Amino acid sequence: MSTPDAIVVGAGPNGLAAAVTLARAGLAVELYERAPTVGGGARTAATTDPGFLHDLGSAVHPMALASPFFRAFGIEQRVDFVVPEISYAHPLDGAGGAMRAGLAWRELDRAAAELGRDGRAWHRLFAPLVRESDALLDIVGDTLLRLPRHPLTLARFGLRSLEQGGPAWNLRFRDETAPAMLGGLAAHAAGRMPHPVRAGAGLLLGALAHARGWPIPVGGSQAISDALAADFVAHGGRIHLDAEVADVRELPAARAVLLDVAAPIAARIAAGRIPDASRRRLARVRFGAGVFRLDLAVSAPIPWRDTRIGGAGTVHLGGTRSRIAEAERRTPNGLPPHPFVLLSQPTLFDPSRAPAGRHTVWAYTHVPAGSAVDAEEAILATIEAAAPGFRDTIIARASRTAPQLEQENPSLIGGDISGGLIDVRQTVFRPRARTPWAIGDGVYLASSSAAPGPGVNGLAGWRAALSALGREFGLPAPGLGAEPG
Numbered sequence: 270m271s272t273p274d275a276i277v278v279g280a281g282p283n284g285l286a287a288a289v290t291l292a293r294a295g296l297a298v299e300l301y302e303r304a305p306t307v308g309g310g311a312r313t314a315a316t317t318d319p320g321f322l323h324d325l326g327s328a329v330h331p332m333a334l335a336s337p338f339f340r341a342f343g344i345e346q347r348v349d350f351v352v353p354e355i356s357y358a359h360p361l362d363g364a365g366g367a368m369r370a371g372l373a374w375r376e377l378d379r380a381a382a383e384l385g386r387d388g389r390a391w392h393r394l395f396a397p398l399v400r401e402s403d404a405l406l407d408i409v410g411d412t413l414l415r416l417p418r419h420p421l422t423l424a425r426f427g428l429r430s431l432e433q434g435g436p437a438w439n440l441r442f443r444d445e446t447a448p449a450m451l452g453g454l455a456a457h458a459a460g461r462m463p464h465p466v467r468a469g470a471g472l473l474l475g476a477l478a479h480a481r482g483w484p485i486p487v488g489g490s491q492a493i494s495d496a497l498a499a500d501f502v503a504h505g506g507r508i509h510l511d512a513e514v515a516d517v518r519e520l521p522a523a524r525a526v527l528l529d530v531a532a533p534i535a536a537r538i539a540a541g542r543i544p545d546a547s548r549r550r551l552a553r554v555r556f557g558a559g560v561f562r563l564d565l566a567v568s569a570p571i572p573w574r575d576t577r578i579g580g581a582g583t584v585h586l587g588g589t590r591s592r593i594a595e596a597e598r599r600t601p602n603g604l605p606p607h608p609f610v611l612l613s614q615p616t617l618f619d620p621s622r623a624p625a626g627r628h629t630v631w632a633y634t635h636v637p638a639g640s641a642v643d644a645e646e647a648i649l650a651t652i653e654a655a656a657p658g659f660r661d662t663i664i665a666r667a668s669r670t671a672p673q674l675e676q677e678n679p680s681l682i683g684g685d686i687s688g689g690l691i692d693v694r695q696t697v698f699r700p701r702a703r704t705p706w707a708i709g710d711g712v713y714l715a716s717s718s719a720a721p722g723p724g725v726n727g728l729a730g731w732r733a734a735l736s737a738l739g740r741e742f743g744l745p746a747p748g749l750g751a752e753p754g
């Protein structure tokens with residue numbers, strides 16, 4: 270067997286993006302994945318009853334259509350997506366026991382109009398970010414250490430992030446709905462709020478909600494991973510499944526090794542090939558709260574008190590912004606009494622994932638790092654409060670505690686799904702300053718622990734591969750587009 274030019278360890282979206290990029294440049298590439306299937310945090314499987322397909326990691330894909338990598342890859346020509354008219358809904362208790370949700374219509378004007386006297390402020394907050402969302406992704410989808418190519422966009426985004434992530438976060442709005450919606454967005458990144466980086470992450474998600482929307486891949490997130498794997502194999506790549514790598518020195522010698530694993534795992538398995546200082550830096554990356562995931566097979570759509578929520582792909586449950594902030598503040602010490610729950614109802618848009626008339630629900634909440642706490646009852650109670658009668662529709666359920674998630678994918682350290690805590694230092698340096706993806710001679714960190722961080726966007730893998738192509742092989746970026754079929 271011939272020696273590969275490059276090896277990729279880990280077949281998550283970033284590892285697959287790296288593998289595709291290297292193979293398309295004409296290199297012989299081998300990909301090693303410890304699990305029996307490709308996809309890492311973008312996989313789909315029948316975890317409850319037969320016929321019900323559940324996303325094991327990502328369900329909501331704000332970056333799928335917007336990521337510069339996926340745009341170059343032509344993901345829309347390879348995977349069918351449904352883009353809900355309402356990107357996310359945020360139920361809130363109103364006067365007299367009524368429930369009225371904040372609705373993030375894709376159409377910004379409509380979303381703003383429904384926010385009443387806060388509509389104009391919502392529009393002013395998001396309109397420039399929506400208009401410049403591609404430029405914004407160009408900035409935040411790279412390492413923040415590069416000189417910004419769109420300084421005005423960066424300034425607008427930075428000022429808004431500081432405002433929404435600082436003590437003045439409530440001054441812009443008069444009612445509770447808009448701040449609650451912003452709180453739900455920011456809480457995608459676990460941790461205390463207000464916080465400028467988490468607010469920035471939330472604003473980016475919020476801008477995408479009104480730009481390209483939050484698409485749902487038909488068949489589940491696995492469809493994205495499978496499209497990447499198919500392209501890799503079509504370009505000569507070889508995938509080894511059930512192949513856990515304990516030490517990269519045991520692999521065939523290759524000029525470039527790209528690691529799509531969490532930073533501390535990279536430190537361990539590449540210890541013999543990277544400088545000691547680099548190893549220590551990787552091992553020091555801090556991780557945040559874990560996640561408890563609940564998969565439900567149900568007999569009917571969720572009976573939301575505000576029926577308009579049925580038009581949203583994603584639902585943020587956690588009440589007002591101050592209540593979400595309180596939940597996030599308490600999480601490191603235990604499950605808060607009113608947890609923030611992130612929920613997706615994919616089968617309302619993609620019925621292929623459940624038997625006729627039946628549905629799946631995907632939900633998770635934050636838990637203390639590494640905690641085996643069972644949050645199932647807390648999640649169910651939170652949904653039931655916004656949708657009375659919901660429990661009666663449950664046919665089957667499956668759940669994963671934070672340690673179980675880590676057992677299934679060791680990159681989810683302590684159940685952290687972000688590749689490391691989202692804070693200022695780790696977002697800017699994430700986790701190396703000078704050469705963002707190179708961690709040693711011919712060795713690259715290509716996972717969400719590297720810039721630009723978490724989400725199914727393929728960017729860390731793509732950028733690491735481009736860096737390796739240039740530095741190790743003197744090759745330019747290859748074209749990635751789907752060939753006309």
Ligand SMILES: Cc1cc2nc3c(=O)[nH]c(=O)nc-3n(C[C@H](O)[C@H](O)[C@H](O)COP(=O)(O)OP(=O)(O)OC[C@H]3O[C@@H](n4cnc5c(N)ncnc54)[C@H](O)[C@@H]3O)c2cc1C
Pocket residue numbers: 278279280281282283284285301302303304307308309310311325326327328329330331332512513514515529530531534538560562633674677678679680681686687688715716717718722723724725726729
């Ligand atoms: C419950 C949950 C919900 C999420 N929700 C969303 C969402 O809605 N939207 C979104 O965009 N993102 C979401 N994410 C985050 C998203 O899944 C990750 O950001 C993304 O998968 C990171 O991609 P990656 O390729 O860097 O790493 P991963 O997807 O974690 O892939 C790493 C791969 O490396 C493999 N591996 C680890 N160690 C070794 C080894 N020693 N040898 C060989 N292989 C190894 C693992 O098995 C895994 O397949 C969620 C994640 C989880 C877990």
